[in-house]
Amino acid sequence: MSQIPEPPKKKITTQTFLQMKKNGQKIAMITAYDAQTAEIADESGIPSILVGDSLGMVVLGYETTLQVTMEDMLHHCKAVARGSKNALLVGDLPFLSYQVSLEEAVRNSGRLLQEGGMHAVKLEGGRERADAVRAIVSTGIPVMGHLGLTPQSVNKFGGFGVQANTAAAAQRLLEDALILQQSGCFSIVLESIPARLAELVSKRLDIPTIGIGAGAGCDGQVLVSPDLLGLFSRFTPRFVKKYANLHQDIQKAFSAYLLDVQNGVFPGVENSYEMSDVEWEETLRIIH
Numbered sequence: 001m002s003q004i005p006e007p008p009k010k011k012i013t014t015q016t017f018l019q020m021k022k023n024g025q026k027i028a029m030i031t032a033y034d035a036q037t038a039e040i041a042d043e044s045g046i047p048s049i050l051v052g053d054s055l056g057m058v059v060l061g062y063e064t065t066l067q068v069t070m071e072d073m074l075h076h077c078k079a080v081a082r083g084s085k086n087a088l089l090v091g092d093l094p095f096l097s098y099q100v101s102l103e104e105a106v107r108n109s110g111r112l113l114q115e116g117g118m119h120a121v122k123l124e125g126g127r128e129r130a131d132a133v134r135a136i137v138s139t140g141i142p143v144m145g146h147l148g149l150t151p152q153s154v155n156k157f158g159g160f161g162v163q164a165n166t167a168a169a170a171q172r173l174l175e176d177a178l179i180l181q182q183s184g185c186f187s188i189v190l191e192s193i194p195a196r197l198a199e200l201v202s203k204r205l206d207i208p209t210i211g212i213g214a215g216a217g218c219d220g221q222v223l224v225s226p227d228l229l230g231l232f233s234r235f236t237p238r239f240v241k242k243y244a245n246l247h248q249d250i251q252k253a254f255s256a257y258l259l260d261v262q263n264g265v266f267p268g269v270e271n272s273y274e275m276s277d278v279e280w281e282e283t284l285r286i287i288h
Ligand SMILES: Nc1nc(=O)c2c([nH]1)NC[C@@H]1CN(c3ccc(C(=O)N[C@@H](CCC(=O)O)C(=O)O)cc3)CN21
Pocket: 053, 054, 057, 058, 065, 151, 159, 160, 161, 162, 192, 224, 227, 232, 235, 236, 237, 238, 239
């Protein structure tokens, strides 16, 4: 077999995102919250990783994303940054970190880059966040928008249901998307909206849309990694496709380990350490 090394994979930037849309190349993104997952994503050639505030629901055990803090996000952003080499890293701004003032929005975005090792930030909302987007982008920090089902507003929506499924709401979402683009966003997540609306919005925008529950007409897709791995099982949104059944696999492994321990089958000699007979004889001689 030839031993020609693969050319080093190039670092993905926000410019790559824009170029991929121009070239009609679909953009794949997954969430990650730890170094190990980020490393595997990188090995797989996934061009972009989102450290989502879904962290709160899939890793930390909260019912919603509202409890997630900047400190939580930074802790996991740092881990992902340590595990990733080439992916464009986007950090979610948690609830209350960008809404109170433009100063806080810039400060907290900067922290995700300076301390967290991210390359860009994501925030939820449309026209009401245009000033925040402009302030952050003017600092040199790329911003990804997020429209449709914005989970930090779950208490306003009354649940995690589909959004923008009326003509008026669809028109408003398109307007918000155009405002976010105008305000300087390099990309927008479209979550849980009708597929044909997402396709229309994607065609109207120059910046790439990244869909989750928004159909095949988006410029890219994002999924929560424990969802696509079949690891998270408290609920499964319609938009999730499971590419593995890790929940079941891990449960089987744990059960097998439990049985082995109970039956004295584990550890075997192959999992144990020994000392030389000479040292052992000496040990028995000096201990009583
Ligand atoms: N594991 C996980 N996956 C996600 O995609 C995700 C999170 N967590 N946490 C943050 C947000 C919340 N999201 C959610 C959460 C629940 C539904 C859901 O239950 N959807 C149902 C319909 C619910 C309804 O109509 O009220 C579905 O069948 O799709 C969808 C998106 C998306 N994000």
